[in-house]
Amino acid sequence: MAMLSDIQVEPTVRAGARAVLPLAAAIAVLGVSFGALAISSGLSPLAAVVMSATTFAGSAQFAAVSILGAGGSVGAALGAATLLNARYAAMGLGLLPALGGGRWKRLLLAQLAVDESWAVAYLGDGRFSRERLVGAGLVLLAAHVAATALGTVAGGHFVGDPAVWGLDAAFPALFLVLLWPHVQRPEGRMAAASGAAIACALVPFAPAGVPIVAAALGSLVGSRSR
Numbered sequence: 001m002a003m004l005s006d007i008q009v010e011p012t013v014r015a016g017a018r019a020v021l022p023l024a025a026a027i028a029v030l031g032v033s034f035g036a037l038a039i040s041s042g043l044s045p046l047a048a049v050v051m052s053a054t055t056f057a058g059s060a061q062f063a064a065v066s067i068l069g070a071g072g073s074v075g076a077a078l079g080a081a082t083l084l085n086a087r088y089a090a091m092g093l094g095l096l097p098a099l100g101g102g103r104w105k106r107l108l109l110a111q112l113a114v115d116e117s118w119a120v121a122y123l124g125d126g127r128f129s130r131e132r133l134v135g136a137g138l139v140l141l142a143a144h145v146a147a148t149a150l151g152t153v154a155g156g157h158f159v160g161d162p163a164v165w166g167l168d169a170a171f172p173a174l175f176l177v178l179l180w181p182h183v184q185r186p187e188g189r190m191a192a193a194s195g196a197a198i199a200c201a202l203v204p205f206a207p208a209g210v211p212i213v214a215a216a217l218g219s220l221v222g223s224r225s226r
Helices: 001-007 013-039 045-055 058-069 075-085 087-099 103-110 115-121 130-159 167-184 186-202 211-224
Strands: 122-124
Touching: 013 045, 013 130, 045 058, 045 130, 058 115, 075 087, 075 211, 087 103, 087 115, 087 130, 103 167, 103 211, 115 122, 115 130, 167 186, 186 211
Parallel strands: none
Antiparallel strands: none
Protein backbone atom coordinates (compact mmCIF):
# COMPACT_ATOMS: atom_id res chain seq x y z
CA MET A 1 0.00 0.00 0.00
CA ALA A 2 2.86 2.38 0.75
CA MET A 3 4.27 1.80 -2.74
CA LEU A 4 0.87 2.50 -4.31
CA SER A 5 0.59 5.71 -2.31
CA ASP A 6 4.05 6.81 -3.49
CA ILE A 7 3.05 6.23 -7.12
CA GLN A 8 -0.18 8.16 -6.73
CA VAL A 9 1.57 11.28 -5.50
CA GLU A 10 4.66 11.10 -7.73
CA PRO A 11 5.19 14.77 -8.76
CA THR A 12 6.00 14.28 -12.45
CA VAL A 13 4.28 15.15 -15.72
CA ARG A 14 4.11 11.48 -16.66
CA ALA A 15 2.49 10.56 -13.34
CA GLY A 16 -0.15 13.24 -13.80
CA ALA A 17 -0.92 12.06 -17.32
CA ARG A 18 -1.10 8.44 -16.21
CA ALA A 19 -3.36 9.20 -13.25
CA VAL A 20 -5.93 11.06 -15.34
CA LEU A 21 -6.20 8.58 -18.22
CA PRO A 22 -9.31 6.83 -16.82
CA LEU A 23 -11.06 10.20 -16.57
CA ALA A 24 -10.11 11.20 -20.10
CA ALA A 25 -12.66 8.74 -21.50
CA ALA A 26 -15.49 10.51 -19.67
CA ILE A 27 -14.19 13.88 -20.85
CA ALA A 28 -14.15 12.56 -24.42
CA VAL A 29 -17.80 11.46 -24.19
CA LEU A 30 -18.79 14.94 -23.03
CA GLY A 31 -16.66 16.47 -25.79
CA VAL A 32 -18.43 14.47 -28.49
CA SER A 33 -21.81 15.44 -27.02
CA PHE A 34 -20.80 19.10 -26.91
CA GLY A 35 -19.58 19.06 -30.51
CA ALA A 36 -22.83 17.55 -31.75
CA LEU A 37 -24.96 19.96 -29.72
CA ALA A 38 -22.89 22.94 -30.85
CA ILE A 39 -23.53 22.09 -34.50
CA SER A 40 -27.26 21.63 -33.89
CA SER A 41 -27.32 25.01 -32.10
CA GLY A 42 -25.87 26.82 -35.10
CA LEU A 43 -22.17 27.05 -34.22
CA SER A 44 -19.61 26.29 -36.89
CA PRO A 45 -17.24 23.35 -36.37
CA LEU A 46 -14.32 25.77 -36.02
CA ALA A 47 -16.14 27.83 -33.39
CA ALA A 48 -16.97 24.71 -31.39
CA VAL A 49 -13.38 23.45 -31.44
CA VAL A 50 -11.95 26.87 -30.57
CA MET A 51 -14.42 27.17 -27.70
CA SER A 52 -13.29 23.81 -26.31
CA ALA A 53 -9.62 24.77 -26.66
CA THR A 54 -9.97 28.17 -25.00
CA THR A 55 -12.80 27.70 -22.52
CA PHE A 56 -12.01 24.08 -21.56
CA ALA A 57 -14.94 23.85 -19.15
CA GLY A 58 -17.67 21.42 -20.09
CA SER A 59 -20.44 22.76 -17.86
CA ALA A 60 -19.89 26.36 -18.99
CA GLN A 61 -19.74 25.33 -22.65
CA PHE A 62 -22.94 23.29 -22.46
CA ALA A 63 -24.70 26.16 -20.69
CA ALA A 64 -23.60 28.75 -23.25
CA VAL A 65 -24.50 26.59 -26.26
CA SER A 66 -27.84 25.58 -24.75
CA ILE A 67 -28.76 29.22 -24.19
CA LEU A 68 -27.67 30.29 -27.67
CA GLY A 69 -29.48 27.34 -29.22
CA ALA A 70 -32.68 28.36 -27.44
CA GLY A 71 -32.43 31.86 -28.86
CA GLY A 72 -30.84 33.52 -25.85
CA SER A 73 -28.46 36.46 -26.02
CA VAL A 74 -24.68 36.30 -26.01
CA GLY A 75 -24.73 38.22 -22.74
CA ALA A 76 -26.93 35.61 -21.06
CA ALA A 77 -24.71 32.82 -22.38
CA LEU A 78 -21.57 34.54 -21.08
CA GLY A 79 -23.22 35.29 -17.74
CA ALA A 80 -24.24 31.67 -17.19
CA ALA A 81 -20.81 30.39 -18.23
CA THR A 82 -19.05 32.85 -15.92
CA LEU A 83 -21.18 31.87 -12.93
CA LEU A 84 -20.59 28.17 -13.55
CA ASN A 85 -16.84 28.80 -13.74
CA ALA A 86 -16.70 30.94 -10.60
CA ARG A 87 -15.37 28.00 -8.59
CA TYR A 88 -12.13 28.12 -10.58
CA ALA A 89 -11.18 31.36 -8.83
CA ALA A 90 -10.88 29.55 -5.50
CA MET A 91 -9.14 26.59 -7.16
CA GLY A 92 -6.66 28.95 -8.81
CA LEU A 93 -5.75 30.57 -5.50
CA GLY A 94 -4.87 27.17 -4.12
CA LEU A 95 -2.73 26.35 -7.15
CA LEU A 96 -0.98 29.72 -7.37
CA PRO A 97 2.02 28.94 -5.10
CA ALA A 98 2.82 25.82 -7.16
CA LEU A 99 2.64 27.44 -10.60
CA GLY A 100 5.73 29.65 -10.41
CA GLY A 101 7.11 31.74 -13.26
CA GLY A 102 5.90 35.04 -14.64
CA ARG A 103 2.37 36.25 -15.15
CA TRP A 104 1.93 34.84 -18.66
CA LYS A 105 3.37 31.47 -17.70
CA ARG A 106 1.02 31.23 -14.74
CA LEU A 107 -1.88 32.21 -16.98
CA LEU A 108 -1.07 29.42 -19.44
CA LEU A 109 -0.69 26.86 -16.68
CA ALA A 110 -3.96 27.96 -15.08
CA GLN A 111 -5.70 27.17 -18.38
CA LEU A 112 -5.00 23.50 -17.65
CA ALA A 113 -6.76 23.62 -14.28
CA VAL A 114 -10.11 21.85 -14.37
CA ASP A 115 -11.75 19.77 -11.65
CA GLU A 116 -10.01 16.54 -12.66
CA SER A 117 -6.50 17.95 -13.20
CA TRP A 118 -6.79 19.97 -9.99
CA ALA A 119 -7.59 16.80 -8.05
CA VAL A 120 -4.71 14.89 -9.68
CA ALA A 121 -2.29 17.74 -8.90
CA TYR A 122 -3.21 17.79 -5.21
CA LEU A 123 -0.47 16.29 -3.03
CA GLY A 124 -2.16 16.76 0.33
CA ASP A 125 -1.67 19.29 3.12
CA GLY A 126 -2.63 22.15 0.80
CA ARG A 127 0.23 21.41 -1.63
CA PHE A 128 -0.03 20.99 -5.40
CA SER A 129 2.32 19.66 -8.07
CA ARG A 130 2.76 21.82 -11.16
CA GLU A 131 4.12 18.84 -13.07
CA ARG A 132 1.10 16.66 -12.29
CA LEU A 133 -1.20 19.54 -13.26
CA VAL A 134 0.55 19.88 -16.63
CA GLY A 135 0.47 16.15 -17.34
CA ALA A 136 -3.18 15.73 -16.40
CA GLY A 137 -4.28 18.99 -17.98
CA LEU A 138 -2.65 18.31 -21.34
CA VAL A 139 -4.21 14.84 -21.59
CA LEU A 140 -7.66 16.16 -20.70
CA LEU A 141 -7.38 19.16 -23.02
CA ALA A 142 -6.30 16.97 -25.93
CA ALA A 143 -9.16 14.54 -25.28
CA HIS A 144 -11.68 17.37 -24.97
CA VAL A 145 -10.64 19.18 -28.16
CA ALA A 146 -10.30 16.01 -30.25
CA ALA A 147 -13.66 14.71 -29.04
CA THR A 148 -15.31 18.04 -29.80
CA ALA A 149 -13.98 17.89 -33.35
CA LEU A 150 -15.31 14.35 -33.68
CA GLY A 151 -18.65 15.50 -32.29
CA THR A 152 -18.96 18.26 -34.87
CA VAL A 153 -18.46 15.69 -37.64
CA ALA A 154 -20.90 13.26 -36.05
CA GLY A 155 -23.42 16.02 -35.42
CA GLY A 156 -23.25 17.24 -38.98
CA HIS A 157 -23.26 13.91 -40.80
CA PHE A 158 -24.40 11.04 -38.60
CA VAL A 159 -26.28 12.14 -35.50
CA GLY A 160 -28.84 14.48 -37.05
CA ASP A 161 -31.17 15.68 -34.31
CA PRO A 162 -29.25 15.31 -31.00
CA ALA A 163 -32.54 14.89 -29.13
CA VAL A 164 -33.11 11.56 -30.89
CA TRP A 165 -29.92 10.23 -29.31
CA GLY A 166 -30.49 11.89 -25.95
CA LEU A 167 -27.53 14.23 -26.35
CA ASP A 168 -29.74 17.19 -25.46
CA ALA A 169 -29.83 15.75 -21.94
CA ALA A 170 -26.04 15.84 -21.58
CA PHE A 171 -25.91 19.30 -19.98
CA PRO A 172 -28.77 18.74 -17.49
CA ALA A 173 -27.18 15.41 -16.52
CA LEU A 174 -23.77 17.04 -16.07
CA PHE A 175 -25.32 19.82 -13.99
CA LEU A 176 -27.04 17.30 -11.71
CA VAL A 177 -23.73 15.49 -11.19
CA LEU A 178 -22.10 18.78 -10.15
CA LEU A 179 -25.08 19.67 -7.95
CA TRP A 180 -25.49 16.36 -6.14
CA PRO A 181 -22.66 16.69 -3.57
CA HIS A 182 -23.97 20.09 -2.51
CA VAL A 183 -27.58 19.06 -1.87
CA GLN A 184 -26.43 16.66 0.84
CA ARG A 185 -26.39 19.66 3.19
CA PRO A 186 -29.47 21.65 4.29
CA GLU A 187 -28.07 24.95 3.00
CA GLY A 188 -27.31 23.31 -0.34
CA ARG A 189 -30.85 21.99 -0.64
CA MET A 190 -32.23 25.42 0.19
CA ALA A 191 -30.05 27.10 -2.45
CA ALA A 192 -31.02 24.50 -5.06
CA ALA A 193 -34.72 24.84 -4.26
CA SER A 194 -34.63 28.64 -4.42
CA GLY A 195 -32.76 28.53 -7.73
CA ALA A 196 -35.27 26.10 -9.20
CA ALA A 197 -38.18 28.27 -8.03
CA ILE A 198 -36.67 31.40 -9.59
CA ALA A 199 -35.99 29.63 -12.89
CA CYS A 200 -39.49 28.12 -13.08
CA ALA A 201 -41.06 31.50 -12.33
CA LEU A 202 -39.09 33.26 -15.09
CA VAL A 203 -39.22 30.63 -17.86
CA PRO A 204 -42.73 31.54 -19.16
CA PHE A 205 -41.83 35.14 -20.02
CA ALA A 206 -38.09 35.82 -19.66
CA PRO A 207 -35.71 35.57 -22.66
CA ALA A 208 -33.79 32.31 -23.01
CA GLY A 209 -30.82 32.16 -20.67
CA VAL A 210 -32.07 34.79 -18.24
CA PRO A 211 -33.76 32.24 -15.93
CA ILE A 212 -30.48 30.33 -15.61
CA VAL A 213 -28.48 33.44 -14.73
CA ALA A 214 -31.15 34.72 -12.32
CA ALA A 215 -31.44 31.34 -10.62
CA ALA A 216 -27.68 31.10 -10.16
CA LEU A 217 -27.46 34.62 -8.75
CA GLY A 218 -30.43 34.03 -6.47
CA SER A 219 -28.94 30.83 -5.11
CA LEU A 220 -25.56 32.50 -4.61
CA VAL A 221 -27.04 35.47 -2.74
CA GLY A 222 -29.19 33.19 -0.62
CA SER A 223 -26.30 30.94 0.35
CA ARG A 224 -24.08 33.94 1.22
CA SER A 225 -26.75 35.54 3.41
CA ARG A 226 -27.09 32.52 5.72
